Amino acid sequence: MLERLTEVKGQVVLSGYATPLYEFKLESWHRSTIDARSQNGEREEVLWSNREPPKKPEQESFVW
Secondary structure, eight states: OHHHHHHOSSOOEEEEOOOHHHHHHTTTSEEEEEEEEETTEEEEEEEEESSOOOOOOSOOOOOO
C-alpha cells in the first residue's frame, strides 16, 4: 500500500500510528501529530501528507 501511495500524483493524506516502516517510507512527506483517544487510552496519531498542509488558524476547535 505504501508503495502505491508514494506514486499517487494527487493529494494523499494518511492517518495512522507511527511505525518504523511508515517513518522510513514517508520520510519526505509532511508529518503532523494529534492526540487521539481510543479504547486503549490516549495515543498519538500521525497524519502524513504528500502536500504541504494548510496553515492553521490561531484557534481551532473540533467537535467529535
